[in-house]
Amino acid sequence: MTKPPVSDERRPANDGPKAAARNRTALVAAAREIYAEHGLDAPLSAIARRAGVGQGVLYRHFPDRDAVAGAVLEENVRQIERAAAAPDATSESVLGVLTWHLTESAAFISLLCVDGTGRGSRNLAYATALSERVERALDGHLPDSVGVPLRETSDLMLAVAMVSGAVTGPTREQRERRALAAWRLLGVTVGPVHPFNE
Incomplete structure (x- = not known):
């Protein structure tokens, strides 16, 4: 040979x-x-x-497929947590980071809208835990002046879910425009839309 x-x-x-x-x-x-x-x-x-x-x-x-989605979601949530914990964090800056993730990640939208039905129910406990982490990160970052009364973090999470429903379109720019328009309709000011960079 x-x-x-x-x-x-x-x-x-x-x-x-x-x-x-x-x-x-x-x-x-x-x-x-x-x-x-x-x-x-x-x-x-x-x-x-x-x-x-x-x-x-x-x-x-x-x-498997769930592990891939979980890795994307974990990164989304971690960035929001870091943005909220930053010394100079404001409600506008945190919502800007959150909005970036809404416009970038269909998986993140599914996480925030998890209700135990459909596809999200396969890993409901995991999705619920991640959603609760987002809620804890937003706690204390309620917008100061808004057109609708957001009295507690659960109200803000409902507003996030409402905005996520508007995040549609074939390009990230179109999805961002729609998200910002939805926030404006709710009377919420959002800071620059970008990922969190330390």
């Missing part, structure tokens, strides 16, 4: 854990984009392709 010829071209070094972390980050970012474009039922193969990895890599990080 003859050995195949060895190429003079050097193989790239195996980055090990660095590559794994990079791949996971790319998969979560790709999942957020794919979910925003096609909803939560988008094929996992589309997420792997968008991330530039094989499906085997996706399954090494996330054993």
Whole structure:
């Protein structure tokens, strides 16, 4: 048996854990984009392709569809928690970060509207826990002056759910415009719409 010829071209070094972390980050970012474009039922193969990895890599990080959605949701919630805990946090700045996540993530909208029916019921306890974390983060960040009476955080969460219903459109810009228009109709001022950057 003859050995195949060895190429003079050097193989790239195996980055090990660095590559794994990079791949996971790319998969979560790709999942957020794919979910925003096609909803939560988008094929996992589309997420792997968008991330530039094989499906085997996706399954090494996330054993099933719910695990992928959970990773996206966890990142959404973590950013809102960090925005709310920032020393210079205002209701406007926190709502700006929350609105960015509404316009970027169909999975996040589903989380905030979880009611125990339909698709959300498969992991209802997990979704409820994440939704409660968002509610705790918003606690103490009620807008000061609004057109409708928001007396407590649960009122604000209802307003968030109402705004999320307006977040439709094929582009992020259209979804953002609609979200901001919905906040205006509720008399709520929202700060710049962007992800939270520490």
